[in-house]
Amino acid sequence: MNNSSENEHILMLRETLQRFIDNEMPADLVRKWDKDNHFPAEVHRKLADLGLMGLTVPEEYGGSGRDIRATIMAIEMLCGRSMAVGGPFIQSTCYAGLNLVEVASERQKRELLPRVVEDGMIFAYGISEPDVGADIAAVRTTARLDGEQLIINGSKRFCSGAKISEYIYTLVRTGPKENKYKNLTLILVPTSAEGITFEEQDALGLKGTGTYDVTFSDVNVPLDHVMGEEAGWNNAWSMLIGPGLDIEKIEVAAMALGIASAAVDEAWTYAEEREQFGKPIAAFQSIRHMLADAKAKLHACRAVTYHAAEMLDRNEAASLETSMTKLFVCETAKEIVLSCQQVLGAYGYIKEFNMERHVRDILAMPILGGSSAIQKNNICNMLKLKK
Ligand SMILES: Cc1cc2nc3c(=O)[nH]c(=O)nc-3n(C[C@H](O)[C@H](O)[C@H](O)COP(=O)(O)OP(=O)(O)OC[C@H]3O[C@@H](n4cnc5c(N)ncnc54)[C@H](O)[C@@H]3O)c2cc1C
Structure with missing residues (x-):
């Protein structure tokens, strides 16, 4: 900025x-x-x-x-x-x-x-399932109406922060699957409800919140927990692809930007302090160039992320720009962090230094919130590239 x-x-x-x-x-x-x-x-x-x-x-x-x-x-x-x-x-x-x-x-x-x-x-996202990744409209978790109650059955995977959340923002099928984008509903399921069980997955990074397998066995939730109430019933798809999705893409870009920015600061300081062959390693051209590349890439990542944020603040259509931002920033931030790890040599690989945490955390960014491949599909489709 x-x-x-x-x-x-x-x-x-x-x-x-x-x-x-x-x-x-x-x-x-x-x-x-x-x-x-x-x-x-x-x-x-x-x-x-x-x-x-x-x-x-x-x-x-x-x-x-x-x-x-x-x-x-x-x-x-x-x-x-x-x-x-x-x-x-x-x-x-x-x-x-x-x-x-x-x-x-x-x-x-x-x-x-x-x-x-x-x-x-805090809310957690209950979208992914054991057999449902990028194709989120294929969810198999169901909610059945019983009077004024919903009865939920199924399971969610990669539900980050489920145990620290008050509600899981849960995508469920609420009618026949004749058209997979119809008959989907988002339900606010209280994490304290009876019939929910949690099992933590042992992920590489993003520690603190944990990510969970969540199972729903005849979980009863009042009908007024349907997101949007009457307007939300069987209407989740239009809610999921609205402005919220554009914002989610740049949320992930901002996480990646933060992690990469910390990695660059730490590599910069380390290069000035670490001496080999009688001088700081920052004197070696290979290190200087790695740091210059990292700074330039970071600058570009920051510019596109805040540009997309400003478009969203002006309520402009930004689906294309946010897909480009998610793709570019997450892939570039991964390159930045991996090059900063090189600057630290062996110390980039041990737990006493922050760099190994940045490496573990950055690797998730091109996967979360629509993978890089999905963003490439979006960009080609939005720009109407002929097949
Ligand atoms: C640490 C972590 C936290 C997460 N937190 C949450 C969360 O809180 N809530 C939640 O619901 N989910 C969460 N997820 C899940 C995440 O959103 C999914 O990983 C993501 O949607 C992709 O699904 P998948 O990994 O099953 O990959 P898949 O969809 O199985 O894809 C596998 C590979 O195939 C590629 N691929 C798939 N479809 C296509 C296509 N049409 N064209 C080209 N390539 C394709 C993908 O890019 C990927 O490389 C989390 C994941 C991780 C790693």
Whole structure:
């Protein structure tokens, strides 16, 4: 982001976040959260106390207004220090806040949005299943109507942060599969409901929230937990492909940007401090060029991410730009982090340094929120490339 074009509220937010990160998220604690796969609930709570969960929520529901650029900046900064804080922040502001703002009924907004803003209420995404990856409309989990209750059966996979969430934003089939994009519904399933079981998957990175297999066995949920209530019944597909999906793509880009940015800072400092052959390794042209390439790529990643965020703030159609951003930033951030790991040599491969965590975390970014291959398909389809 160009400093001269930053307006005052963005500058103030940046300062507030930097102070928060320095005071509440020291590097040694962050390494411990990662090692113990620990969610620091008290840090999440303090973010809510600062009013930061309100960045995606209009003032009438207690927030500070729907500000995508500010949200993206907060995601970049928090994820640059710790995914154990940045991940749950996204789960509150975006999975809960933005989705409620975009598609909930008025009653649901009035009831749930203040809880996002004040308490940092967390949602998990229950979309993927054991046999359902990119083809999300093929979900097999079902909900059957029984009077005023829904009876849910099936299983979800890769449900990140399920155990720290109040609700799972669950995609289910609610009618015949004659057209796979119809008869799908999103249901807010309380994680405390009877009949839900969780089993943690042992993932390489993104520690803190954990990712879970979730099984629903005759889980009873009141009908008013259908997202959007009457308007949402059998209508999930249009909710999923709305502006929320565009924002989700740049949320992932912002996570990748934060991780890559931290890796570049650490490689830069290391190169100036580490000496070999009687001089800092930063004196060797191969290291200088790696760092110059990393800085240039990072600059380009940041420019496209904030450009897409500003388009979304202006409510412009940005599906193409957000797909390009998700693809470019996640793939480029992976290259950046892997080259920064080279700068640290052997120290980029051991747990005492942050770099190995950045490597583990960045590898998920081209997979999450629509893989790189899916974004390439989207780009060709939106630009009507003939088959
Ligand atoms: C750490 C982590 C956290 C996650 N958190 C969540 C979560 O909270 N909630 C949730 O619902 N899901 C979550 N996911 C799942 C994630 O969204 C899926 O991994 C993603 O949708 C892709 O599904 P898949 O991995 O099963 O791949 P598949 O769809 O099986 O694809 C496998 C490979 O085939 C390629 N491919 C698939 N279809 C096509 C196509 N049409 N054209 C070209 N190539 C194709 C893919 O790009 C990929 O390379 C998480 C995943 C990870 C790794």
